[in-house]
Amino acid sequence: MKVLLAQPRGFCAGVVRAIEIVERALAKHGAPVYVRHEIVHNRHVVETLTSKGAVFVEDVCEVPPGAVTVFSAHGVARSVEDEAAGRGLRVLDATCPLVAKVHSQGIRYAGQGRTVVLIGHAGHPEVVGTLGRVPGPVHLVGSVAEVEALPIPRDTPVAYITQTTLSVDDTRGIIAALQARYADIAGPETRDICYATQNRQSSVRDLGRVADVILVVGASNSSNSNRLREIGGECDVPSYLVADGSMLDAAWVRDADVVGVTAGASAPEVLVDDVIDALRRVRPVEVSIMPGIEETISFRLPAELADL
Incomplete structure (x- = not known):
């Protein structure tokens, strides 16, 4: 394969x-x-x-x-x-630093007298931290329906910030709903959203065009890894989240000609290698890397x- x-x-x-x-x-x-x-x-x-x-x-x-x-x-x-x-x-x-940037954005918007809306998943550690840093009441939404239920008057100056493990694609509909509901609204530019989240999601969509099966290497409590698996499914490709090679079910890939493999932002390459070794125990494999973005960003x- x-x-x-x-x-x-x-x-x-x-x-x-x-x-x-x-x-x-x-x-x-x-x-x-x-x-x-x-x-x-x-x-x-x-x-x-x-x-x-x-x-x-x-x-x-x-x-x-x-x-x-x-x-x-x-x-x-x-x-x-x-x-x-x-x-x-x-x-x-x-x-x-990109999470810290979200904190700074929220604090700045609150300082401007705006009511802050955080787009994110309730209970996620990043969201808990952000809610605990931005002063004043911060409203958490994770869907368009939750935007419609916000108890904020429509003439209120509003600003939104987003959890970094959500991409432009993940937040587009929610942001559009906020903009339709509130005339005076501010938010970060698209380029401020986490580059890594967007890049990894885009690469999975590329895999979805050619792969028979997609394996996402990552932890079950990793928000970005779970989202990668969901995107594979949205491409109508059977997609599975595996922590390492021991979780591979041979039945998933036995008849596959092309198996796409990616990894969440918190998964080390050694686990990708472990999954490839597990695939080799099913059938001989030929490994190649898709063309894509080479990330060169580093943080101090x-x-x-x-x-x-």
């Missing part, structure tokens, strides 16, 4: 930066380094960092006073920062770690 790898796939610049912050913190300070929440949504990444001395917690109250602590790529609420400061924690912030590390 032909195995066609999406381009781009896997780690984005924000994920690379977050993992490197934990690794450099361990190199500089030694173990343990505490990490609030999974640094990124991938079990393999978490287990690898745990083996090196990282300790993952869900609340900063679990961290010993004064300990080195990393905030995950998803960002945190202001109250978490305040609690960490109160405990004297030595914080390294691994919040993705915190100054105290940059010299390591």
